[in-house]
Amino acid sequence: MKKIYTVTGKVTYPMGENVKNTSFTFSDEETGAMFSVDTKDPAEADAITYGDRVTVEITKA
Secondary structure (H helix, E strand, O other): OEEEEEEEEEEEEEOOOOOEEEEEEEEOOOOOOEEEEEEOOHHHHHHOOOOOEEEEEOOOO
16 A cells, blocks of 8 residues: 655654654545554754655565
8 A cells, every 4th residue: 555645743852962863744644543653763854844745665575
């Protein structure tokens, strides 16, 4: 299953010495469904920003 979501929130805050946490909120513009994902990886945090459209793929593990 693939769905397109829009980044509707991005907040970065410190979690101690030299560690930052970035929390993303994603929304489906058609259904209003939302979910959040956190990362401590600066490269992941810089890869997308507010307003970007992303594709989320869900597969069985």
